Amino acid sequence: MSGLKVTVGKISFDRPGIVASGIMDETGDTMVRMLRSGAGAVVSKSVGSNPNPGHRNPNFTEVPCGCINAMGLPNPGIDAFAEEMEVAVKEGPIIGSVYGSSPGEFAELAGKMEDYGACAVELNLSCPHAKGYGMEVGTDPKMVGTIVKAVKDAVKVPVWVKLTPNTHILQDIGRSVEEAGGDAIVAINTLKAMVIVPEFGKPLLSNKVCGLSGKCIKPIGVRAVWDLHNAVSIPIVGVGGIYDHRDALEYIMAGASAFQLGSAVLTEGVDVFEKINRGLEAFMEEYGYGSIEEMRGVAHE
Amino acid sequence: MSEAIVTVKSIEQTNKYSKTIRFDWDAEAKPGQFIMVWCPGMDEIPLSLSSVDDEKSITFKVIGPDTEALASKSVGDKLRIRGPYGNGYDLSSKRILVVGGGIGIAPITPVLKCKDVDAVFAARDAGEVAYADPLGKEYCKNHWICTDDGSMGEHCNAVEMVKKVLAEHEYDEIIACGPEVMLFFLLKYLNEIGMKCQFSLERYMKCGAGVCGACMCDEHRVCKDGPVFTGEQINKMKDFGTGRRDACGTFVSYR
Helix, strand or coil: CCCHHHCCCCCECCCCEECCCCCCCCCCCHHHHHHHCCEEEECCCCCCCCCCCCCCCCEEEECCCEEEEEECCEEECCCCCCHHHHHHHHHCEEEECCCCCCHHHHHHHHHHHHHHCCCEEEEEECCCCCCCCCCHHHHHHHHHHHHHHHHHCCCCEEEEEECCCCCHHHHHHHHHHHCCCCCCCECCCCCEECCECCCCCCCCCCCEEEEEECHHHHHHHHHHHHHHHHHHHCCCEEEECCCCCHHHHHHHHCCCHHHHHHHHHHHCCCCCHHHHHHHHHHHHHHHHCCHHHHHCCCHHC | EEEEEEEECCCEEECCEEEEEECCCCCCCCCCCCEEEEEECCCEEEEEEEEEEEEEEEEEEEHHHHHHHHHCCCCCEEEEEEEEEEECCCCCCCEEEEEEEHHHHHHHHHHHHCCEEEEEECCCCHHHHHCCCCCCCHCCCEEEEEECCCCCEEECCHHHHHHHHHHHHCCCCCEECCCCHHHHHHHHHHHHHCCCCEEECCCCCCCCCCCCCCEECCEEEEECCCCCEHHHHHHHCCCCEEEECCCCCEEEEEC
């Protein structure tokens, strides 16, 4: 599978597909299972300073073209997460996702993830349904730069920054990440959304506002990666609505060095990564590409 | 999976602790599968189907604010459901003994209706199990009842009852649903005698559909890989009988 090897800045992965944060990554055993299912790496659940039960149920449902969720960043807190990381990092590369409300909090959490053995940290500056966190701090280019700088000063491992598509200044935010020394941009997180139940005259989810993911957001994600490729020169990791190898190729050809997926696990199962790996190999052979890197950004040429 | 707004067709007191809501929903479902149930005024919760025909039902113990809200529903009220989720029971073995403990009797009820099986109904007291007696009479060749306080049937627990039954009857497989402590000791005994089994497990659920990772028992998603697991699988689970994850994902030990 050497043709599937990818490099994101300073780190390499044997396979290009990475489990997106929030999917099958809350426990050590689960992350191990995903690594054994063909994923090149796993991004952990976004972890904060304290245990958080998240929003009350209902916080998820399928919709015709994907799913919506407002989990509300449930996690056991950074201290308890040490045990999960200890189990997971023995099996393969784990990227530690963290969320905070201030540069100092991000830096502290990222430092702990580094101590736990994370090969990189991913800053969640994009969750659309957590008050005071996520995209509320991630849509201001200046604030994004300050957070990235604080984390860069605190850790040696690469700092990835996950951005939201819920903005018209994505390129400005991307440039802020690059200028502050960020090592890679992950795009996109879910789109801010809502579902209403007419019979009850009320929003379905307890948090009312939620994030939309799945097949329907792929064209938006591909465009976002395309725009970021034109704005920055640091690596981009594409995510949003990837279900098969052709979806992954769209992101790669738009400029992504690697890709993440999550919602596809719902319909395609946990072996979706293995299926995509096989699909990519067959495609590369048929179309004469020797590596993922050779295909990166070709749609711009 | 599909989602639906269903209308409460009937709501009745099943036993001293539990109620049953019936509703029409023509989705295909297997015994052992569950649905996510919600209406305004409660949190969405997973409930096993106690009937899998076109007229479906949920049978639930009233134990907290969500089940209290459900218990207060009247005929004509609406519920929003999604599912069915989970794998359901594998009913391919020829001679099956089903074991239901407490509210665990509800999820095994559809098994009685679609296959010739024998059954053990175990509960704290007569108030919790009396309703199962007519079910046993109608659908099973043999059925046994036992209670912790001796108020109905044999005065013993589920595991002791199963031991007595297995001393006189032969089965190829045991299918059980009930409190984890019951399943824990039942598995221990079935391992000793080398009996094949499938148990339905329970964990705190959020998405119910296999993506969020809230209901993990070791590396298994109880909502999607389960809720029914084989004895072989359960024997390898270090979480089984030891503890469970709470809403934060923190491991909470039973002891």
